[in-house]
Amino acid sequence: MKKITITHIEITNPLSTNNIAAGYNVGQYWRNSVTGGLFYHKTDGTWVSLIQNASGKEPPSIFLPSGANWADHLTDANIPIGWSLAAVGDTGKKLKITHNLTDVIVLVVTVKAVTTDGNLTLVPFRDAYSGIIELGNDITIQGLANNDLPLIISLIFGSNGRN
Secondary structure (H helix, E strand, O other), rough: OOOOOOOEEEOOOOOOOOOOOOOOOOOOOOOOOOOEEEEEEEEEEEEEEEOOOOOOOOOOOEEOOOOOOHHHHHHEEEEEOEEEEEEEEEOOOOOEEEEEOOOEEEEEEEEEEEEEEEEEEEEOOOOOOOOOEOOEEEEEEEEOOOOOOEEEEEEEEOOOOOO
């Protein structure tokens, strides 16, 4: 599989005017640094969202660029504003995510490897990760997949029942 590189980071989503004539090649990736949106330039002026849920809104997501090890993955990670990441544990296979959301619990964690053929959803408890520990605003993903492909980690939250 071929590695991809985000070639444009902007505070907005791409428009149809962001086309070949404007210097955006087909096959290029665009990252919205505010929402975490990830887009692929499929055909001239047509950008496809690679992170989306059933409602059409993007869930909070983390983009980890390609890397041979966790230090490489975390160096240029793209995360929602106010969040932080850290590799924890002796083996570095645990990823600690600290978020700034209130009165929520994590319901679903999805890990996808970004390939040139599309996003490959990794199977929880086999390929993606071995467990999730949640304590307050900290989420630790145990045994997180480590490969040299970019990873997208999407998190879906629900009410913790206290509000």
